[in-house]
Amino acid sequence: MIDLKGKVAVVFGLANKRSIAYSVAQKLAEAGATLVLSYQSERLQREAEELLEDLGQSGTGCAFRCDVSRDEEIDAVFAQIAEAFSRIDILIHSVAFAPADALKNDFLLTSREDFRIAHDISVYSLIALARAAAPLMSDGGAILTLTYYGGEKVFPNYNVMGVAKAALESAVRYLAASLGARNIRVNAVSAGPIRTLAARGIGDFNQILDAVTLRAPLHRNIEQIEVGNTALFLCSPLASGITGEVTFVDCGFNITGI
């Protein structure tokens, strides 16, 4: 049994119950961790407080607003966290965004601004959050981000997000090297496709899910909670020797050739 009692986990990217971050938060909370949730905008505040309650954290955990594209909001949220808790142990980064057009148009037409936004929110934010979290990880720590196989192979319409995921996976390795001496581990889970808010409006999503059922060794799609279980493992002492890695939770889809 993994015991995270007395540990503090900060989770970015929990928008609703379907978010991948929700299943990660659920597993961390079940293991005894205290949760700090960070939501993107004022609009999501009530939702975040309800989610804390659903996660059994209404007395212990807390929720703060932070748009990760703004340095001053990152500084402010970690100042609030430092005030509420003397130390943090776990940081979950489950954030990605690219302007909708960039996920629709021909990749060749990717604009400089859409490229910048995708990389700012989906990649740079991990570096900025890791830098802000590290001084609070006085007893070592674990940082985990979410990636997708589209960072390695071409999926129609994933486009600039694929380029951003490749950069994110590289950032995981460079951060792992940078933070290793402080006993802070940095890893990624590469999740198979899941119907979340971030998958809404993406044409052909069924086709992507069907391809997994057909081709993946396990002949099914992943369940959210399977990502939560792997995230819990990677953030726990059981994974004390693992850093800079990308772990696939994809029913084996990535190993197949045809």
Ligand code: NAD
């Ligand atoms: P989601 O929409 O529930 O989560 C995305 C989160 O990013 C939201 O909570 C949103 O508020 C947050 N966000 C976006 N811009 C932000 C900003 N400027 N500041 C702060 N927060 C911001 O969708 P999800 O599928 O749970 O996505 C979470 C992560 O999982 C993403 O990195 C995504 O790429 C990755 N992922 C998703 C799938 C999938 O098929 N759904 C598969 C593999 C990896």
Ligand code: 0WE
């Ligand atoms: O990382 C993602 C999606 C991230 C995402 C989603 C959106 C939709 C709404 C980033 N930015 C936006 N911007 C919006 O305006 N996934 C892994 C899910 C996903 O998205 C795809 C996929 C899969 C899988 C897009 C095309 C093909 C496959």
